[in-house]
Ligand code: FES
């Protein structure tokens with residue numbers, strides 16, 4: 181993970197800003213995807229999912245769907261997502 | 269433990285009965301016994317619906333050391349759970365807060381729905397793997413505590429073995445059927461609590477009786493004399509007192525609170541005050557109700573949580589009266605503090621034998637003692653079952 185993102189994450193953790201955490205972890209997942217590190221990608225996506233769920237962000241449904249598609253989680257049918265599978 | 273023979277004396281008719289012996293107010297072992305057989309085995313009050321008005325509102329309660337969590341779900345229903353994560357037993361919610369859809373454990377972030385279902389178990393199968401065949405979500409929901417909301421009071425039966433709330437309180441529900449209606453909490457000014465150095469039972473006992481009114485509440489004498497009161501005593505069920513001369517509070521311009529619609533004539537000047545055993549005290553009048561949840565903090569510390577309700581939302585009520593009414597009740601409840609604290613102190617006197625009831629005036633108090641003693645006897649007789 182790049183330094184800037186790392187610092188931002190620590191800061192968001194410090195103030196328990198879960199919506200920002202969801203966003204930043206999603207960025208980290210994208211970054212890992214870019215470098216082909218699948219292991220790290222699913223780790224960060226999980227983090228993003230939990231914080232999105234906690235913040236009541238519709239995007240939680242998308243993360244959940246992505247995780248479930250790869251056998252990393254159970255599909256939560258009653259999560260209403262943004263419908264647009266923006267993050268692949 | 270108190271002597272079972274002495275307890276049997278409590279079960280005699282009021283004229284020959286003794287009150288509950290000292291140990292029931294001074295002995296930590298008896299407090300534990302009552303916790304189990306009286307407060308956990310019956311329908312006890314732990315809070316109010318008004319504490320969690322909206323979806324996602326959560327309210328942790330430490331009920332005699334048992335961590336509970338009240339939650340308002342998407343359907344508007346109130347759920348009560350054990351406030352303990354199914355993973356490593358972390359406390360889930362420490363402060364009242366609003367959650368957005370899930371209750372997230374602060375330790376490893378297992379997430380539960382507002383209905384207590386386990387929804388997410390991050391990294392449970394290793395980093396980035398959020399499932400594991402041994403982690404069956406369906407089996408790992410939050411432990412649900414039986415609950416029932418009546419008169420905005422959240423009642424729970426912790427051990428799960430009491431008859432249904434409607435069954436246990438059928439007689440009272442019928443008696444007060446007319447007050448089965450929407451109640452509107454009077455807002456910030458209609459809410460207060462009193463911390464009292466007394467055993468929780470003494471607060472119930474004092475509430476049930478009208479005998480003390482002329483001495484402890486002389487202010488009430490002018491319009492509410494002893495002979496205007498009647499006893500309410502339903503053996504094995506509940507007790508309290510009623511008045512026949514309730515007068516509405518009125519403001520400077522003669523304004524009054526709006527009445528509950530369609531009440532029968534009886535309530536024009538009638539009002540009733542009933543102890544819903546074990547620890548909830550309710551009062552009903554033509555234009556307001558109140559509910560008191562007694563929180564038994566320790567053997568000799570009780571917090572009285574008091575809330576007032578009206579027939580219309582607070583913004584449709586005469587504003588100055590809300591405060592005036594609260595102040596008036598607070599005054600009355602405060603007048604009672606020295607007696608409930610004094611009776612607690614008095615029970616340090618080792619020769620006190622539970623006391624002698626006035627067969628004429630102490631029926632409602634005895635009714636409560638009889639109920640408590642019966643529950644304890646029942647508990648002692650029944651085989652040990654885990655709580
Ligand atoms: S103790 Fe709650 S998630 Fe581990």
Ligand SMILES: [Fe+2]
Pocket residue numbers: 474475480484485600604
């Ligand atoms: Fe009183």
